[in-house]
Amino acid sequence: MKAITFYVMALLCFVATKMHGQTFAQRAAKISENIEKITKEEKDSLKVEVDAVNLLLEKNEISTNDADDRKREYAEKRARNIENRVGVEEEKLAALVKDKVDGKINENFHTKRLKISYDTDGNELKNDSTENKWHEYKRTTSQFVYALGVNRMVKDGAAADGFAWRSDFYEVGVTWNTRLLKDHNLLHAKYGLSLQYNNLRPDGDKVFAVDGNQTMLVDFGRKVDVARLRYVNLVVPAHLEFDFTKKKVKDDKVYFPTYKSFRVGIGGYAGLNVKEKQIIKYHDENDNKVKNKTKGDYNVNDFVYGLSAYVGYDAFSIYAKYDLQEVFTHSFAGYNNFSLGVRFDIN
Incomplete structure (x- = not known):
């Protein structure tokens, strides 16, 4: 189910990016990507730390209780890291939404088009000047x-x-x-x-x-x-x-x-x-x-x-x-x- 949730979130971000181009949704999608990246980084680091503890345990360099204590300590540290780092990204998302609602993110509903005219023989003439088109x-x-x-x-x-x-x-x-x-x-x-x-x-x-x-x-x-x-x-x-x-x-x-x-x-x-x-x-x-x-x-x-x-x-x-x-x-x-x-x- 976690995989389903992840792919649905990715789909939502992808669709939002396609809908809004280089604007609000793309920035929101980037924040979502950062959150997933942070979670993966911390979990990968925890796996490395746990593997190192298991190796020490196999070599009888530490006791089973010591190994459990170290694993618990590493897990708590990585959980705190995820919570703190993700919290920063969530604050960015909240600020982004607020900026959008306050109108600080400009969505331009105007496009430019090239003026085209013709000479007396019907040949197309292009003018470098442009005009706004609603x-x-x-x-x-x-x-x-x-x-x-x-x-x-x-x-x-x-x-x-x-x-x-x-x-x-x-x-x-x-x-x-x-x-x-x-x-x-x-x-x-x-x-x-x-x-x-x-x-x-x-x-x-x-x-x-x-x-x-x-x-x-x-x-x-x-x-x-x-x-x-x-x-x-x-x-x-x-x-x-x-x-x-x-x-x-x-x-x-x-x-x-x-x-x-x-x-x-x-x-x-x-x-x-x-x-x-x-x-x-x-x-x-x-x-x-x-x-x-x-x-x-x-x-x-x-x-x-x-x-x-x-x-x-x-x-x-x-x-x-x-x-x-x-x-x-x-x-x-x-x-x-x-x-x-x-x-x-x-x-």
């Missing part, structure tokens, strides 16, 4: 989508016990937006491909545990700094979008720009769960920081489908989504995931 707004446009917010397990309108509002989600993807009416800008069909990262964070010192086909919350037995279950969904979203951007007229020709006014979208999504992982951070009896990651099957539903809507202005909107299927199979019966946050649709 670029025609296409009926179908494309966007890079980034969203983030909070998650909440709910049942019959009530929140599940044991979970905090600090549970969170973020979503990255690409979409296409097609104007449905030939001579009016109001109705659009919006569709695409997204990865939804959902985090569920238990209250107190609880963590997730699996007993067969049952997933439950259990006491960890010590103070927990961070505990979260992350599950990733690959979905196809589809919305009917109402765009109140007014048409433009230039040189007696009508143009239909998008994402220049208020927008409302209603629709849904459907897809597959591609990865599950629990992350626990705590201090051991020696007050050392410990971070455990456990990948596996936490009985999260393999299929996901739900309703979603957004309302906003320009590229920014308030975003809500609700999973119609229950989060877990056989566990937390009747509980679904509700998400509320902000969304950026960047042309």
Whole structure:
């Protein structure tokens, strides 16, 4: 599943780069590439360090306990390196999104064309001077989508016990937006491909545990700094979008720009769960920081489908989504995931 997630992310970045050329999406794709590179570098370094410890152990130069301690120390160091280095890249991405929303990244909608004239005999004459030509707004446009917010397990309108509002989600993807009416800008069909990262964070010192086909919350037995279950969904979203951007007229020709006014979208999504992982951070009896990651099957539903809507202005909107299927199979019966946050649709 990790390979699937990686290739989907690569596909999203590739599509975004093709859509936007040498602009925002290419820079976002470069940041994603850096994150993958950092992770690989640190894991490769850890493998070299662990192999060196195993060699010492084979030569009886260190004890088994010493070997385990060294491996644990190296693993914690590399995990910290990944967290710190990736954190820098995530800050770059956040700053990039902010610059785009603030209009600091220029997307030029004008092109140049060469003036061509003819002499009295009909021969073509080329003039070195150029003129601006208004670029025609296409009926179908494309966007890079980034969203983030909070998650909440709910049942019959009530929140599940044991979970905090600090549970969170973020979503990255690409979409296409097609104007449905030939001579009016109001109705659009919006569709695409997204990865939804959902985090569920238990209250107190609880963590997730699996007993067969049952997933439950259990006491960890010590103070927990961070505990979260992350599950990733690959979905196809589809919305009917109402765009109140007014048409433009230039040189007696009508143009239909998008994402220049208020927008409302209603629709849904459907897809597959591609990865599950629990992350626990705590201090051991020696007050050392410990971070455990456990990948596996936490009985999260393999299929996901739900309703979603957004309302906003320009590229920014308030975003809500609700999973119609229950989060877990056989566990937390009747509980679904509700998400509320902000969304950026960047042309």
